[in-house]
Amino acid sequence: MQADWVKTLPAHPRRRDALIAGFWLVVGAAAWAAGFTGIWRQLAVIEAPRWWFLVTLAAVVALLLVRSRMPLLALALGACVAFVDTLLGASLAVVFAFTDLIYAAVKYGSAGAVRILLRVAGAAAVALAAAVVLVAPGHPTVAVALVQWGLIVAVSGLWGWNVRAERASTSAELARRHASDTRELRTRIAHDLHDLVANQIAVAGLHVEAAKLQAAKLGRPEAGSADGRLPVHDDRSAPGPRPELAALTQSLERAKSGTDRAHHELRGLISVLTLVDEADSGAPANAGEELAALANLLPAGRELRWVGSAEGTIGLALAGEQAARVRILLRALQELTANAAKHGSGDVEMRAELLGGDFETAAGRPLQITVSNPRRPGEHAAPSGTGLGIEGTRVLLESVGGRLRSSADGASWSAELELPILGARGRRATATEGKR
Incomplete structure (x- = not known):
């Protein structure tokens, strides 16, 4: 039962995001209790009590609840929370949770959103390089902290990009295999319809046509038996074709019309299957x-x-x-x-x-x-x-x-x-x- 619940997580993004948010909340609370706060005190510009880090943790965990459904919005708001947390000195829990938001934005974001993220990442990289060059001579520890932040963000983004690329490659391969299997199935169906069904309908139509000719021949008054004698039930005094033969002829006419129509429709279906294969080529x-x-x-x-x-x-x-x-x-x-x-x-x-x-x-x-x-x-x-x-x-x-x-x-x-x-x-x- 538990294994089935885990397997259904990909189809339930709300449940999956809630599970991930709960995980980071527990990990963050444990890290806060263990004192993993103020890890970059050299970047702190605000003096605040430690419980403020619980506020930033709660804020980033709340954003994780929509990490896969609104990834770009969650990342933008998460960047604001991470910025405030850094001004307080940074906490390990918020940093890790923010890397998950980056990963989710790259993995789940649309093609347009990912292009925007690439532009923003490029501008941020240029700004970071300029900041490091400017502050490194006077504040080397600050420069080290900035580089660390940049590397964390870069690794998270590359991780998400790799997963996204692998998923796209897998989807393309599955689509190619599906198209190939579907094309092979259509070809087999068209072949079977032609050889096993269409030909049989055509043969049935020929037999019906032959039966019509025989019925017409028997309906003529001069029609006799194979040995030259008249048929047993022949009534030469009856004017025109016999009623039972007229009914038989009418039934055969309808049967022939039905086989002709079925043959025409089946040929059309075979043409459709063949054309789809030609188009897919x-x-x-x-x-x-x-x-x-x-x-x-x-x-x-x-x-x-x-x-x-x-x-x-x-x-x-x-x-x-x-x-x-x-x-x-x-x-x-x-x-x-x-x-x-x-x-x-x-x-x-x-x-x-x-x-x-x-x-x-x-x-x-x-x-x-x-x-x-x-x-x-x-x-x-x-x-x-x-x-x-x-x-x-x-x-x-x-x-x-x-x-x-x-x-x-x-x-x-x-x-x-x-x-x-x-x-x-x-x-x-x-x-x-x-x-x-």
Whole structure:
């Protein structure tokens, strides 16, 4: 039971921080009772009774309660407490507790917070070096104490940085293994679906088609038995096909329609799995050429109209994006363009806009693309499409955080997709995280 409680600590930061704060409170109280106060009396500028060190200890322990949930705030306030404690002469307990705040800030802080800490640490190092040079000739003991403080802070920060780097490296390795295992699983599933399911459905469809032919042959009045004699239940006087054969033919028609639809949907699912694997491979995609080639999906005499700066907007959004996201979005646009031509008539229109900002501040903002086509029954042709289908396209977009909505009425067919993009700042942050 106790071992299970310890294992759950990483998932409960409040409990973990409270445990650490309690530990430092006990250690600090013991150090205070043992007289480990005023360890740097040469830095003291305030004469105060020893119980003041209990006040600074209580203050720093209180900040330890939020060490992993608000690390930067806890460190900033902890630096103020440590500064006051140093002006009193410094106590060993507060110094040690403050090093834990430094460690937690570097380990748990966000990427932006850590960059701020690096700048502050650099400025503090320069100030410390200048202070040591200035006070060393006249007050060598003060210079030694300052150097000791600087080394303690540096070791704590490097300790936290090392743990943070190891955690990032482990997470990256686990993510790589997970992606590899997932890709292998998708490949195996696609292979099994193709060989074990799709082929069997296709064979079933062929048998149904053969049964339909046999039923049609038996339904003809002139159909006889293999030896030239009429079937036992043949009724030449009955006009048209026999009722039981007509019902059988209708059932076979429905069965064939079902197998054809199942085969089509299964092929679409296999295409989705295959495309995700291709996207994960990181193979580069030429967005400009792919966008220009969308017009080739339309029948002769019909055009793809880019409304406003839609083509340029999509190109800017895809610039610098991950290769997998680019390939998935381009494949989705191919399917939507083909479906617009299939379900509508006339020219296909495509609109695009970045919602809520520009491309420099677009991290996480959605790129919205709308594909539409008017409907005039009987005037549109049905191109072959890309084999994914609307549902398969929706699954693809959801795999990268996007979404898809499609609708059709008597006047038009339209589809709208949204895909969050990284944006310039988001791409820089992602690159920084990757290097770290």
